[in-house]
Amino acid sequence: MKRILSLLAAAGLFCATAAQADVTLLNVSYDPTRELYKDLGTAFAASYKADKVTINTSNGGSGAQARAVIDGLQADVLTLALAADIDAVSKNGKLLPTDWQKRLPDNSAPYTSTIVFLVRKGNPWKIKDWNDLVKGGIQVITPNPKTSGGARWAYLAAWAYAEKAPGGNAQKAKDFVANLYKHVPVLDTGARGSTTTFTKRGIGDVLLSWENEAHLALKETPGEYEIVYPSHSILAEPPVAVVDRNVDRHKTRAAAEAFVKFLYTPQAQEIEARNFYRPRNQEIAAKYKNQFPNIPLATIDGDFGGWIKAQASHFGDGGIFDQIYQPGK
Amino acid sequence: MTAKFRKPTEDPIWLKALLGGLAFGFIAVLLLLPLVLVFKEALAHGLSAFWATMTEPDTLAAVRLSLTAAAIAVPLNTVFGISAAWAIAKFDFKGKTFLVTLIDLPFSVSPVVSGLIYVLVFGAQGWFGASLADHNVRILFALPGIVLATIFVTFPFVARELIPLMVDQGRDEEEAAATLGATGFQTFLRVTLPNIKWGLLYGILLCNARALGEFGAVSVVSGHIRGVTNTMPLHVELLYNNYDYVGAFAVAALLAMLGLVTLVLKSLLEWRYAGELAAMHRH
Secondary structure, three states: OHHHHHHHHHHHOOOOOOOOOOEEEEEEEOHHHHHHHHHHHHHHHHHOOOOOEEEEEEEOOHHHHHHHHHOOOOOOEEEOOOHHHHHHHHHHHOOOOOOHHHOOOHHHOOEEEOEEEEEEOOOOOOOOOHHHHHOOOOOEEOOOOOOOHHHHHHHHHHHHHHHHOOOOOHHHHHHHHHHHHOOOOOOOOOHHHHHHHHHOOOOOOEEEEEHHHHHHHHHHOOOOEEEEOOOOEEOEOOOEEEOHHHHHHHOOHHHHHHHHHHOOOHHHHHHHHHOOOEEOOHHHHHHOHHHOOOOOEEOHHHHHOOHHHHHHHHHOOOOHHHHHOOOOO | OOOOOOOOOOOOHHHHHHHHHHHHHHHHHHHHHHHHHHHHHHOOOHHHHHHHHHOOHHHHHHHHHHHHHHHHHHHHHHHHHHHHHHHHHHOOOOOHHHHHHHHHHHHHOOHHHHHHHHHHHHOOOOOOHHHHHHOOOOOOOOHHHHHHHHHHHHOHHHHHHHHHHHHHHOOHHHHHHHHOOOOHHHHHHHHHHHHHHHHHHHHHHHHHHHHHHOOHHHHHHHOOEOOOOOOHHHHHHHHHHOOOHHHHHHHHHHHHHHHHHHHHHHHHHHHHOHHHHHHHHOO
């Protein structure tokens, strides 16, 4: 009975805050980084001497995660799939300044990635490039660009391919992408959801995947899949940021800033490369160069005028994605 | 030559066999087989792999969180359920049917919507969001939010079990107690409660099962912080998405076992107190 009473009392203590001397950071991240930030968190906790740090993580589709932080998920650090999602937290949640991306080197992206194709063993449909995806009855698996960051990079990579192809232009790119999404039978909310749809549930012929996510799938189930690098893809820059309003409220600024800076250190860059993210550090990138084939990559700033513009015109309400994607048609 | 008449209550043997076979086949394929597969997958890599998941800190945290949420939600809904059933069965007042309809609301609303309601009310952009944040009060993406969502979806279970039972029993005994000078509380404790105890237990059992198993509403308000705000059903999803299939099915097996325990308890109650419970099912 006493226990029940104390639990009831606990229910009443809605304002209970953790009053521990140790520092706990909440890293709200995008979907495929589960394994990466587990390793990085352990390494950071061991190297950071000022406090005893514990890093909690939450993973999900990048856009959905941004939404949760705007709604009050107490992230100290955001490590999302693309800048537009952190822009949204800045704009709609007013939790960090609009110039957040200038506070850290390399557009605040300590590592990069790109979009590749994951196909079933032996590549039965002989998929080599983007134009192979829209042939016949091929089923393409990719998450929902409204909620997933990787899906938006994949969409833009397809767009850039069609626009840069000989005789290509914006209208042809729009037609190509519209055609591509006619081959998508299901849109999951996040990258990992799509990967399990493709691998565990066996749906689809090709997965448009983060490079890191595709390598991880190969590692988890060796011999069942193959990675195909298209002739052209996109430089995906997943940025990181300290959430000012939250770290000030939690008094965790020092540790949070140390953590995002740690992501650029050689030690962290090595961990990122081992988890199949392309490191910024030249020496470590050179060491792992066989793992990351050099293909031409479009950039968000050079080819799409930056995320603020791309997000509004392609993925905003009534944007191009809304115009071209008609489920069930 | 005499016409052979069939008794109206007796069906031909083939029809009985067909219907019975259909029912059993349906249950075997749709319920039993998946349940067996859950346990098979959980033990696919042996007992030690199963045990490793069970003793992992994040799994223990998820079990603890689910039990805590249920330990708060179930007693509160029990108190609410008894009061609501008492009010509806023993008194006449305006808006009674409306109240009964409201109690049923969580049954008819999708759990995801129930979760979103709390985001709209307590979210940082919601009605109370800003003032809550100013006072450093956390409801969403923390235990209170999970408890609130659990209370919402498990709200009708106790009341729904008790209302028909209490209506059926009528007010005679209570009126007799009142005539003999018992206070309201004495009447409740000595007359009403003994009459409804088995129905009440049954309701609590169902309420608890749902509280432990709730996914949708809790998923919306949880924030999915590993080891902090992940309940058992959410932890199953997380492990599944982490390529940890043994782990996912191990936790799923634990949930299934909790469900089976509930089922056994429920069957025991039904068997022992069939008469009293039958009153409820007439409605």
